[in-house]
Amino acid sequence: MKEKTGRITRRTFVGTAAGAAAASLVGGSRVVGGGESAGAPSSRVVLIRRREVLAEDGSVEPEVLHRMLNEGVAALMQSESPRAGWKQLVCPDDVVGIKSNVWTKLATPPALERAIRKEVEAVGVAAGDVAVDDRGVRSNPVFQRATALINVRPMRTHHWSGLGTCIKNVIMFVDQPSEYHGDACASLGALWQLPQIAGKVRLNILVMLTPQFHGVGPHSFSKRFVWPFCGLILGTEPASVDATGARIIQAQRNLFFGEERPISPPPHHIEIAGSRYGLGATDPDNIELIRLGDA
Amino acid sequence: MNSKVFFRTRPFRCGLVGAMMVVMACAKAPFPADSPLSAIGKQLPGAVGEWRTASRPVAYTPETIFDYIDGHAEVYLAYGLRGSIACRYLGPEEEGDVVLDVFELASPEDAYGVFTHDQDGEDADLGQGSLFRYGWLSFWKGPFFVSIYAEGESDEARDAVFELGRGVAAAIPTVGSLPAIVALLPSRGLEPRSVRYFHDPTILAAHLAFDGAQILRLGPDTVAALGRYDLDGSRAHLLLVGYRNTAHSESVLSDFSELFLGRGDEPLEHSDGWYAMARLPGKEAVLAFVVRAGSEEQVREILGNLGADPKGGYL
Known part of the structure; x- marks a missing residue:
């Protein structure tokens, strides 16, 4: 079964090519091909892209997406399978808990939620010990006794934090998310020190199938400002994953607007999460970027 | 969803927008039937061009707005949201919908403040100030901020957005004044589209984040105007804050001096530029803060222009 994400036209497929150019911005990272080692970087991130993950009508091809997930995990963990x-x-x-x-x-x-659940259960985790949730995580019995979290969300521009990131995605674990809105959500990294999160997040997946690079209006969304990048970014350290995604978003903004158009407000919570809260390298020189597929 | 549909419809003709109009009658209204927002709702057109209402307008209160707007509602709450109505107009085949949102804020000044939150776009000549960009028309008039967004990109969709905008603007009977503090921004070097008006520190952070901003003690009892200046190719930000009394402003002045000016009152350079502060001439409860200026000369010129405009400043 396919899932709709919006119609893909010839023009938006051209946008995918632009996305490829955007992805080239991450070339500043230490890039290796699939499975190749690049010394001892402080953070490893996988960027995998498959154009065929989106059908012409914009729907998601679940089997392709599942394969991308598994390819990414194997590359990230440097495993044989x-x-x-x-x-x-x-x-x-x-x-x-799959956040x-x-x-x-x-x-x-x-x-993607189903694919993650399937792989987790295939490892041997009991079905009753796996749950997918977002806004109900604080009252979800599985999340309340979770020993491991998998953090998965699409990347988009965000009104208060500049970008909606993996770092930010755990904000539903607190009672008053708005308390973290100050200074462009600079202190979001502190969330990861909460006992229900600290040390539990095993994998971060930034969904870049149709990322959003700009927002307008009260609802902060327009189909004009998403494009079929057809990618996933995976890593164990959220700041490294988000920093890689942020560079792609910034590049796409520059391409679309024809000028340098900084993300606003600046998503400095990513750099702060790395430097102050130890959530991963954000400097591309310190990120081992593994590109797979069309990336 | 806790929101309440509070209008019923019956068609009638309205020459103003040249389209079928509908009268919206109250049912389970979260606002009084004679409230300004209800009155606007009753005059919404049932169709604009080939776009027709999908359902009756839906009303939201400050308590239910999060049911409708996810992630952005704090902007309206920061300007004293009293209520809003939303109406979706379904487009014809191959066209996206048009979405109308009308927000009633605490005052016309606050509606202007919401309008200044996003100043991209081209002047659309509607209400008391308007902008159009990427299918989105926004304007303010009286205490109302209006947003009309076309999901499609056709000329017909754009025409529908403007037709609806003109109709809504005509349905708002009042006009309001611009915030007095905005007029105090010196005009020389000011980039007009950079001007913001607000009360809330979160709004400031969306436009100008700097370490220590919390000592400004912004809140519902303060008014603030922010502008970016380009003087001889060098940029700076000027923030004017009106406090409730001199005692309030004096304590902020003292804290700012300690944090940014080495306990003095002269401009001081930091790693991200020059910082300075001053009282506005003749207005002891209004403070001026220069943030991230390119040079000391620029700081002194901006501060020297405070109160020096023969016409009063920006406005």
Whole structure:
């Protein structure tokens, strides 16, 4: 079954090519091909792109997406197979919360949620010990006893934080998210020190199938400002994942507007999460970027 | 969803927008039937061009606005949101919808403040100030901020947006004044589209984030105007804040001096530029803060222009 994400026209496919140019901005990172080692970087990030993950009508191809997920996990964990990679991430006795994102305009694709759940269960985790949730995480019994979290969300511009990131995606674990809005959400990294999160997030997945690079109006969304990038970014350290995604978003903004158009407000919570809260390298020189597929 | 549909419809003719209009009658209204927002709702057209209302307008209160707007509602709440109505117009085949949102804020000044939150676009000559960009028309008039967004990109969709905008603007009977503090921004070097009006520190952070901004003690009892200046190719930000009394402003002045000026009152250079502060001539409860200026000369010129405009400043 396909899931609709918006119609893809010939023009937006041209946009995918622009996205490829955008992705070239991440070339500043230490880039290696699939499975190749690049010394001892402080953070490893996988960028995988498959144009065929989106059908012409914009719907998600679940099987392609599942394969992308598994390719990415194998590359990230430097394992011989996806299953071996998943086994490094979760154990059969883990209780796993899959922290998703339900923002109606650009939600985590259900096909991706299902694929993650399937792989987690295939490792041996009991079905009753796996849950997918977003706004209900604080009252979800599985999340309340979770020993492991998998953090997955689409990337988009965000009114208060500049970007909606993996770092920010755990904000639903607190009672008053708006308390973190000050100074362009600079202190979001502090969320990751909360006991319900600290040390539990095994994998971060930034969904870049149709990322949003600009927002207008009260609802902060326009189909004009998403494009079929057809990618996923995976990593164990959220700041490294988000920093990589942020460079792609910035590049696409520059391409679209024909001038340098900084993300506003500046998503400095990413750099701060890395430098102050130890959530991963954000300087591309300190990120080992593994490109797969069309990336 | 806790929002309440509060209008019923029946068609009638309205020559103003040249389209079928509908009268919206109150049902379970969260606002009094004779409230300004209800009155506007009753005059909404049932169709603009080939776009027709999908359902009756839906009303939201400050308590239910999060049911409708996810992630941006704080902007309206920061300007004293009293209520809003939303109406979706379904487009014809191969066209996207047109979405209308009308927000009633605490005052005309606050409606202007919401309008200044995003100043991209071209002047659309509607209401008391308007902009159009990427299918989105926004304007303010009286205490109302109006947003009309076309999901499609055709000329017909654009025409529908403007037709609807003209109709809504005509349905708002009042006009308001611009915030007095905005008029105090010196005009020389000011980039007009950079002007913002607000009360809330979160709004400031969306436009100008700098370490220590919390000592400004912005809040519902303060008014603030922000402008960016380009003087001889060098940029700076000027923030004017009106406090409730001199005692309030004096304590902020003292804290700013300690944090940014080495406990003095002269401009001081930081790693991200020059910082300075001053009292406005003749207005002791209004403080001026220069942030991230390119040079000391620029700081002194901006401060020297405070109160020096023969016509009063920006406005």
